[in-house]
Amino acid sequence: MKEITMSSQFDDLARPYESTVASMAVRKHLEYPSYMEAVGELGGLAVLDLGCGSGVYSRRLRKWGAERVVGVDISEGMLAYARAREAEERIGVEYLARDITNPLEGPDADLDGAFDLVAGVYVSPYAPTVNQLHGLFRTARRALPATGGRFVTYALNPEAATQPGYYSDYDFDLVRAEPSGSRTVPEGAPLRLTVTVPERTFSVIAYRWSRDVQEEAAHDAGFTRLRWIQPHVSEEGLRLHGEAYWKPYLDCPHTLILDCTTGQTGTNP
Template identity: 40%
Template sequence: MTSQFDGMAALHERSIDELPFRRHIEMPSVLAAAGGVEGRRVLDLGCGSGLYARFFARNGAAGVLGVDRSPGLIAHARHREEVEPLGVRYLVHDEATTDTLTGAFDLAVSVYALSYAATPAALARLCAAARATLAPGGRFVAATLNPDFATVPHYYRPYGFDLTVADPHLCDGDPVGLHARADGESFQVTAYYWSREAHERALTEAGFTEVAWQSPRTAADGSASLFARYLAAPHVLAVSARVPGDSSPR
């Protein structure tokens, strides 16, 4: 299996420092939307180089599995685990076909994976896959492209990246280019626009309830003033949903 991210492990790692909104806004927002991870079995869908998988382990998760379709990213994540053991496991596994993981987790997290679904069917498969991995009462949290992100050219450049669209009047499935630099090296990937309605439809059809959107928050480190313009039109939001059933601690 290959993906547009093969060979980008080092850039993925450096992005946490080169794109500071990730550390100061994205990560605390995901953790808040999840309601914390302590004592929970966590699946990181589309884990990339393992940034979030390691983050969850350090924040007290009972166990963490990272899955990604990119062999290069998983190889890097496994190497990091060898160097700095945190008890995280990694699998090269298409996040849309997680049938072998049925009901094994209390929390599934997807950072940007929904935004790389190119068709409504692909979006539906990802949500259904996340649903299948969760035990009754489990929660799914996705950091996904904000349906109301700023389409003004170079709006996000002060934060280290640009989003480009062919037409500012976006429709579901339209491509969105992400251009960024890390450590002097540029990279570009293609994401896809999905409205709130498209996200909510895919989640509810997968069997989730209690779909909710969370506005981003900043870390408690005095950085809010640095990101005022970003927070006025963040490019990413967290959406969460729940599997019906008992969520009593195990």
């Protein structure tokens, strides 16, 4: 893959995204602990963080014990922020500019087969076409050794609620970007995700991919065992906010972990 950046809908969102980590209960008390649990021990591993954005998970993965972490993203603004943080904090993360949905043909000496784990937090929802979704999973598979490895990604739950206001208690809203009378959200439908952080409100466009389409992309890329994991709330999250606060979210989470493994057969329910 060659160095590539493009202006993107994320370019001026690095700081607001960083704010979501502290301000959004869903990120803090549900997404983060669930992801940590899913990836498990990282001691000595090499990790590639696809769609690393401002570097939130790249930095975390390194702090959780990964020996080598490489973050890749297409957004100039996100990469500039992530690199500036690295220059200041010296955590030991390398950031590269790549279009991860378009793996180039031919060998990519520095990335091919070089990682034990590929991470991808909220990146598959931003693949606008099935081809690009397949490209994303191929990029992940390509970074792992032929003998095996895992891609642990946060996907948009295709059954997420799209009624305006459903997630407003959680500081975001997810709605159909194109008006429609139908309750069924079609394959690839654009959704508008609007997030409120203390300093501002911002929106991005994501795409709804069914489980079947996501699983097919993973299988096509060579992942043989897939596991969908519903995130859970940490004890601290329950204590701070109470069960009633979390119930509507847990009844219909907007995101699910998709844990893709190579080298074994079978698909978990």
